[in-house]
Amino acid sequence: MKNLYFILLLISSNLIAQTETSLSKGRKAYQEENYSEAIKLFEQAAAEEPNNAQVPYLMGRAYMDMSNYTKSAELMQRAIAMDSTRSNWIYELSLVYYAIPDYKKSLEYMLLAGEKGYKKTNDYLENLGNAYANVKQYDKAAGLYSEVLKRKPNDKELLYQTAQAYYNAGKYQEAIDNWDVLFGLDKTDAEILYMIGIAYQKKGDKEKGQQLCDKAIDMNPSLKNRRQQMMMGNF
Template sequence: MSLTRSDVKKRSIPPMRKLFLTALTGLFCATTFAQTDSAAYYSDKGAQEWLKGRVLVAYKLFDSAYSYNKTDKKVVGDLAKALMALRRYPEARLRYLELEKLGDQSADTYNQLMTLSFNMRQFPEAVKYAQLLKGVDPSVKVAYYIGKAQYDDENYGEAIKYLNEAAKEDPSNAQVPYLVARAYADMNNNKLAIPYFIKALELEPKNTRWMYETALIYYAMNDDKNSLKYFELAIDNGIRQDNEFKENLAIAYLNNKQVDKGLAILEEMVQRRPADLTLLNMIAEANYDAKRYEAAIDYWDKMLELDKTNAPALYMIGMSYQKKGEKAKGQALCDKAIEMDPQLARNRQKMEMPGM
């Protein structure tokens, strides 16, 4: 039986296809081996430069190795390490995440992911990797990281729980009691916060910022004596006295009946902020409370110069004149202020009550 042209074609195709697939497979293998060889070459060169301390050069070589082989743990790990050294933290974190996906469950990888996630404010991830790190290395101390991550995530109950564990792991870490104090303060429980502020300052006695915060917490608790104590402690230790600090310090002096000290600070401040109505009113009220009525009138007058419609200032000028014994003049000014702002009549009713 003779073969037709069609039969020849049918019998010829399978050997040709097999030959093509064999060639393609060989080419793929050759390319893969070439890439692996290239990755190994750049990786070795990068390691040599790394040992010489030439971090940037090493990084470029590690990056070249990575471009040829993204599935080799050593290649990915070396690149992550170099990125960390160059402080390119977001990129480093991505490489460490790749390393984890490749099956790396080492303590170092989990530690890096915990730290990077925490510093990048990815708090749930920081907690996750802290717990994984603890799983592979039970001796590692991670309670502080978990506690701080929970605090920054405003999960105060869990924060306090882990920070108390952190205090056992490292009793010398002043940040631990400080963060517990902040957690209680943020929950408006100043009474529970105070012992932890004091403990933090025992561990870090030169921290003027914490002294200032402690002073403010005592102020919020109406404990004026201790509030002033910590204000002065902060000053003795060299705190930078900005306007906010000075204003609060002045209030602390006034609350402790140290009027001259408080007024001296406020009067110095008003020289730099002469149009500050709040500051002018504070000085006027302090003088009024100290029965220094002429001085009080002077400062409320300054407020009226800045705003002639300021009825409360006019009313208090009237009250000051009455306290001085010039009752008719004072009442006339109070009446005029009430015409400007009828709500001020309530103040007159309070003043007329027995004991006022």
């Protein structure tokens, strides 16, 4: 009886070993951050399961984690062509294109992810704003940043991004309004005061703008260099 039990255990263990696929082995290697081994196993899995979209997706993730963004994008595109319902895959592909960088494709796939049902969280909306800013569509970027600001109004980085987007869009009063809020959170930030002054000058109030810029330079003399850069069009 004991011998029979031992034989059954051996058979069971052999069956489990036989059912462990290249894909499952690749997943394990990926989780262990052994990306080169994971890729080898995923390549085997591609031959075994040519219609499984998970295979090129996971291989793309492995290449992404090794900072090979071009190869990652190629594989993720292949996965999405096989299964276009995965909004999270599409969103990840948009971030890969951002890293390449290919900002037009990043924006294209980020919008597609939203259309496919990707949840429009603060992070998604902020990244979409960044994508618009990267292709110089500053009005749309500012609108998205402003939407997120309603949910987290004292986020300093977001306030600056919003003001900068409005400034780049030529909407100087809106830029001033956001920089004013930011300066109210930290009255020692000379750079913000300086940008408020520049925005006033752009708006046409030269005297007030110059006074604010001078005050900012008194607080931080290194801002004289910023003035020179802006005069040369490097801002």
